Amino acid sequence: MTHSTDLIAHDIEQxxxxxxxxxxxxxxxxxxxxDGKSTLIGRLLYxxxxxxxxxxxxxxxxxRKVGTQGEGLDFALLVDGxxxxxEQGITIDVAYRYFSTEQRKFVVADTxxxxxxxxxxVTGASTADLAVILVDARKGVLTQTRRHSYLVSLLGIRHxxxxxNKLDLVGxxxxxxxxxxxxxxxxxxxxGLDDVVAIPMSAYHGDNLTEHSLSTPWYDGPTLMGHLETxxxxxxxLASPFRMPVQWVNRPDLDFRGFxxxxxxxxxxxxxxxxxxxxxxxxxxxRIVTMDGDLTEAVAGQSVTITLADEIDISRGDxxxxxxxxxxxxxxxxxHVVWMGEDEMLPERSYLCQIGAMTVQARITKxxxxxxxxxxxxxxxxxxxxxxxxxxxxxxxxxxxxxAYTANRDTGGFILIDRLTNGTVGAGxxxxxxxxxxxxxxxxxxxDERAREQLMGHRPQVLWLxxxxxxxxxxxxxxxxxxxxxxGAHTYLLDGxxxxxxxxxxxxxxxxxxxxNIRRVTEVARLMADxxxxxxxxxxxxxxxxxxAARELVGPEQFCEVYVDTxxxxxxxxxxxxxxxxxxxxxxxxxxxxxxxYEPPRSPEVRIDTTSVSPEQAAGQVVxxxxxxxxxx
Amino acid sequence: xxxxHSMSATQPVLTHLERLEAxxxxxxxxxxxxSENPVMLYSVGKDSAVMLHLARKAFFPSRLxxxxxxxxxxxxxxxxxxxxxxxxxxxxxxxLVHKNPxxxxxxxxxxxxxxxxxxxxxxxxxxxQALHLHKFDAAFGGARRDEEKSRAKERIFSIRSxxxxxxxxxxxPELWRMYNVRKSPGESLRVFPLSNWTELDVWEYIRQEQxxxxxxxxxxxxxxxxxxxxxxxxxxxRMPLLPGEEPELKSVRFRTxxxxxxxxxxxxxxxxxxxxxxxxxxxxxxxxxxxVIDHDSSASMEKKKKxxxx
Numbered sequence: 001m002t003h004s005t006d007l008i009a010h011d012i013e014q015x016x017x018x019x020x021x022x023x024x025x026x027x028x029x030x031x032x033x034x035d036g037k038s039t040l041i042g043r044l045l046y047x048x049x050x051x052x053x054x055x056x057x058x059x060x061x062x063x064r065k066v067g068t069q070g071e072g073l074d075f076a077l078l079v080d081g082x083x084x085x086x087e088q089g090i091t092i093d094v095a096y097r098y099f100s101t102e103q104r105k106f107v108v109a110d111t112x113x114x115x116x117x118x119x120x121x122v123t124g125a126s127t128a129d130l131a132v133i134l135v136d137a138r139k140g141v142l143t144q145t146r147r148h149s150y151l152v153s154l155l156g157i158r159h160x161x162x163x164x165n166k167l168d169l170v171g172x173x174x175x176x177x178x179x180x181x182x183x184x185x186x187x188x189x190x191x192g193l194d195d196v197v198a199i200p201m202s203a204y205h206g207d208n209l210t211e212h213s214l215s216t217p218w219y220d221g222p223t224l225m226g227h228l229e230t231x232x233x234x235x236x237x238l239a240s241p242f243r244m245p246v247q248w249v250n251r252p253d254l255d256f257r258g259f260x261x262x263x264x265x266x267x268x269x270x271x272x273x274x275x276x277x278x279x280x281x282x283x284x285x286x287r288i289v290t291m292d293g294d295l296t297e298a299v300a301g302q303s304v305t306i307t308l309a310d311e312i313d314i315s316r317g318d319x320x321x322x323x324x325x326x327x328x329x330x331x332x333x334x335x336h337v338v339w340m341g342e343d344e345m346l347p348e349r350s351y352l353c354q355i356g357a358m359t360v361q362a363r364i365t366k367x368x369x370x371x372x373x374x375x376x377x378x379x380x381x382x383x384x385x386x387x388x389x390x391x392x393x394x395x396x397x398x399x400x401x402x403x404a405y406t407a408n409r410d411t412g413g414f415i416l417i418d419r420l421t422n423g424t425v426g427a428g429x430x431x432x433x434x435x436x437x438x439x440x441x442x443x444x445x446x447x448d449e450r451a452r453e454q455l456m457g458h459r460p461q462v463l464w465l466x467x468x469x470x471x472x473x474x475x476x477x478x479x480x481x482x483x484x485x486x487x488g489a490h491t492y493l494l495d496g497x498x499x500x501x502x503x504x505x506x507x508x509x510x511x512x513x514x515x516x517n518i519r520r521v522t523e524v525a526r527l528m529a530d531x532x533x534x535x536x537x538x539x540x541x542x543x544x545x546x547x548x549a550a551r552e553l554v555g556p557e558q559f560c561e562v563y564v565d566t567x568x569x570x571x572x573x574x575x576x577x578x579x580x581x582x583x584x585x586x587x588x589x590x591x592x593x594x595x596x597x598y599e600p601p602r603s604p605e606v607r608i609d610t611t612s613v614s615p616e617q618a619a620g621q622v623v624x625x626x627x628x629x630x631x632x633x
Numbered sequence: 634x635x636x637x638h639s640m641s642a643t644q645p646v647l648t649h650l651e652r653l654e655a656x657x658x659x660x661x662x663x664x665x666x667x668s669e670n671p672v673m674l675y676s677v678g679k680d681s682a683v684m685l686h687l688a689r690k691a692f693f694p695s696r697l698x699x700x701x702x703x704x705x706x707x708x709x710x711x712x713x714x715x716x717x718x719x720x721x722x723x724x725x726x727x728x729l730v731h732k733n734p735x736x737x738x739x740x741x742x743x744x745x746x747x748x749x750x751x752x753x754x755x756x757x758x759x760x761x762q763a764l765h766l767h768k769f770d771a772a773f774g775g776a777r778r779d780e781e782k783s784r785a786k787e788r789i790f791s792i793r794s795x796x797x798x799x800x801x802x803x804x805x806p807e808l809w810r811m812y813n814v815r816k817s818p819g820e821s822l823r824v825f826p827l828s829n830w831t832e833l834d835v836w837e838y839i840r841q842e843q844x845x846x847x848x849x850x851x852x853x854x855x856x857x858x859x860x861x862x863x864x865x866x867x868x869x870x871r872m873p874l875l876p877g878e879e880p881e882l883k884s885v886r887f888r889t890x891x892x893x894x895x896x897x898x899x900x901x902x903x904x905x906x907x908x909x910x911x912x913x914x915x916x917x918x919x920x921x922x923x924x925v926i927d928h929d930s931s932a933s934m935e936k937k938k939k940x941x942x943x
Contacts, residue, residue, distance in 0.1 A: 008911055008914045008915055009911070009915060012907050012910065012911040013907065015914075016837065016840070016907070016910065019649075019833075019837060020648055020649075020650065020837070020841075021648060022648070022649050023646065023649070024649050024652060094786065094806075095785040095786045096778050096785055096786075096828075096829065097779075097785065098778070098779045098829070098831045100833075105649050107829060119806050120806065122806070122808065123806040123807060123808050126808040126809045127808075127809060127810075238646075247659070247662040247663060247666055248662045248665060248666045248692075250692065250694070250695055251695070252694050252695040252696065256694060258694075260662055260691075260692075261659075261662075262655055262656075262658070262659040262810070289693070289694070290690065290693065291689060291690045291693040291694075292690075299647070301647045301651075301652060301655055302647065302651070302655050303654070303655040303656075303658035303659050303662070303691070305693070316666050340806055352815070354811055354813065357663075357666070409809055410809060410810065413808065413809045413811065414811075415808060415811050415813060417813055417815055421817075422813070422815035422816060422817055423805060423813075424805045424806050424807075424808075424813045427806070427808050
């Protein structure tokens with residue numbers, strides 16, 4: 001029976017009052033396989049009386065069945081949740097656990113130590129205030145220890161506990177402990193970890209976990225729990241300038257227009273001058289609205305709804321910031337990128353990038369270098385593979401408000417999403433912008449899209465013809481342009497021949513060059529559509545991701561994907577330029593359909609089956625579509 | 634709206650409950666902003682009650698931007714139906730009720746068909762049908778990570794295949810407070826705004842916010858029979874009594890609520906929220922023990938989730 005149990009039994013009201021004012025600490029545990037992370041967390045849960053009798057009974061049964069601790073309780077089994085990992089005896093994902101003591105509430109992320117799962121550790125570390133790094137006293141500081149410590153510092157965790165575990169297996173030797181501490185100190189300093197507290201312990205026996213161990217009389221520092229309960233977590237965020245990414249525009253009726261979001265730093269009060277970024281428009285906070293009544297002040301961490309004194313156009317992803325200290329606004333950055341995708345990063349490919357509540361298209365240039373996390377050496381590379389970390393330049397398709405990650409995790413951290421799988425393939429931390437676009441705001445253009453439309457007599461459009469070489473794209477494109485010209489439409493035909501000889505003559509046919517080829521064509525097509533033209537872009541464009549990127553850049557309502565569908569054997573039979581024969585003879589590498597993949601569209605606006613329709617009929621199909629969309633009359 | 638409360642200038646750090654509340658609200662707004670047709674699963678239990686309260690806060694002063702969905706089994710406690718109907722009558726939300734028509738037709742029940750079939754057909758199948766029928770692409774659920782071991786590794790935004798299956802090996806990493814909500818055609822999202830709450834947090838919050846909950850959570854004299862060591866309440870005349878079984882009036886309460894024939898009561902005299910919290914803190918068995926479905930095997934919840942159980 002603990003002290004708190006008495007209080008619960010005799011004065012529950014007082015106990016609940018104390019509960020309400022507790023602070024919270026989020027921490028992660030990391031270390032190599034078999035360093036005893038799960039055992040440690042199981043122990044902490046057990047020691048904080050969070051293991052119930054029925055769970056204890058199940059634990060005893062499980063310990064006998066699959067435990068690795070002989071007759072004793074295997075605390076790791078309390079924590080290892082998934083069936084697959086129970087069999088393997090290792091933790092394979094991030095698991096969150098909750099416990100509390102008299103002083104604090106804790107959320108602990110159990111993160112895996114196996115080398116291929118760096119992404120899980122980065123995930124756990126991204127929300128942690130403190131990291132417990134476990135070292136097996138018998139093995140000392142390992143490659144994995146260095147890797148985890150580097151990630152901890154990269155993710156901006158300032159407080160570290162070096163838990164030298166399994167000390168019972170080296171006879172509780174002070175010498176072993178001191179050796180490990182001094183081995184670690186040099187490395188920690190190098191990577192900028194300055195608050196490191198080393199604790200000798202045995203998670204299995206509970207030494208120095210909640211009580212000082214009689215086996216380590218030479219140690220007079222804090223116990224693990226004692227340190228976790230008292231370590232001061234600086235609330236720098238409250239002192240930082242006010243920032244709130246707008247998540248949702250709250251518009252119940254015409255009289256109310258509020259901007260909902262979670263304040264990520266600083267303090268805000270009604271009357272404060274704020275700027276909306278990236279537009280740069282300024283207004284004052286009118287009200288801070290909540291269901292419990294308006295607030296006179298709101299602080300970092302709170303979710304609120306703010307109304308402004310002026311009617312300003314604000315949408316999801318914009319950032320409200322104090323007018324006194326603005327975040328930067330830029331579209332090109334240097335950043336650390338942690339790659340988390342199974343497929344390696346493709347430089348110049350377009351990925352989706354989520355930063356704050358904003359999603360933009362991002363291209364990553366060739367990494368400047370990757371970082372060997374064991375030696376901190378920088379090596380040249382063309383790409384990043386799963387679990388690799390590099391320094392890259394990023395280019396966004398529009399300016400975004402940001403702070404450096406070291407100043408603010410929420411306005412400086414971002415994730416990268418693959419357009420096809422929708423998986424989260426990367427995470428990054430902005431270092432700084434590459435050019436001073438900070439105070440540039442878009443020029444208001446008087447001649448706008450509508451004005452050009454009226455003059456042209458039709459709406460702009462990008463007709464994107466995709467298909468195998470020899471599928472009939474050029475023939476259909478020519479017929480189509482002829483028909484549109486006859487209507488009086490302003491058109492331009494972009495095809496491989498007229499760009500490969502000029503704009504793109506520096507590009508070959510590797511996957512990376514194909515990606516760049518289509519990117520440039522997309523940009524040109526967009527400019528022409530902006531100018532009001534109907535652009536016919538006729539390119540093999542074999543990859544779905546690039547066509548999808550084109551669609552998003554141009555805007556879905558101005559983009560029409562036309563799939564010129566011709567089976568490979570028929571296209572090869574036509575072979576108007578003799579290219580298939582060359583490819584078959586091995587004289588032409590990376591030829592689409594032969595030794596390079598073609599990914600057919602899943603839902604094109606128009607599909608042309610060239611085995612059953614003539615080029616004239618095909619052009620007719622596209623013209624019909626343009627009419628139905630209202631592009632031409 | 635004139636209830637302006639001010640925070641102390643010297644101690645602006647949020648309490649634990651304020652932090653949890655703000656996080657849940659953030660999660661709900663993300664899901665609503667990024668999905669086309671969201672829904673909130675409403676089981677009428679205490680976690681649902683908290684989730685609904687948070688949703689009202691998240692979108693105030695707007696009406697809830699999504700309907701509630703009750704996947705009904707026709708075997709819930711009568712008091713649960715009462716609270717559900719009162720909630721719907723409040724008028725600030727839309728409530729949908731789905732009953733698996735096949736179960737209605739075949740009168741599926743736990744007594745003749747067994748608890749596994751009953752739960753699978755009414756709840757798991759019923760849920761899939763309802764999500765499919767209304768083409769919901771995101772569904773809020775009240776699950777907490779502290780409830781059960783396999784839940785501890787569930788993401789806050791969890792992708793389900795077109796068949797509503799969960800693949801624990803294909804989960805997306807979740808960093809900072811950034812949630813990847815993208816999905817392919819046919820896939821849907823399960824969103825768990827209470828992921829980081831514990832049972833104690835839920836009770837403390839209900840107490841702080843005075844959220845209405847089903848009276849079954851409070852102790853009262855109720856007719857129960859003991860079966861296989863579990864106290865089952867005789868909630869209506871459909872409950873077949875075994876030979877020699879005589880319902881006994883006992884002071885009991887429920888720690889979780891579900892179908893009454895599958896939910897065990899605990900003997901208790903806790904009549905107020907404070908009593909409940911006190912009892913909970915002093916108790917030595919975990920919350921889900923009252924649920925019959927978890928007992929099959931220790932990996933049973935993970936198996937159910939892979940198959941599409943919420």
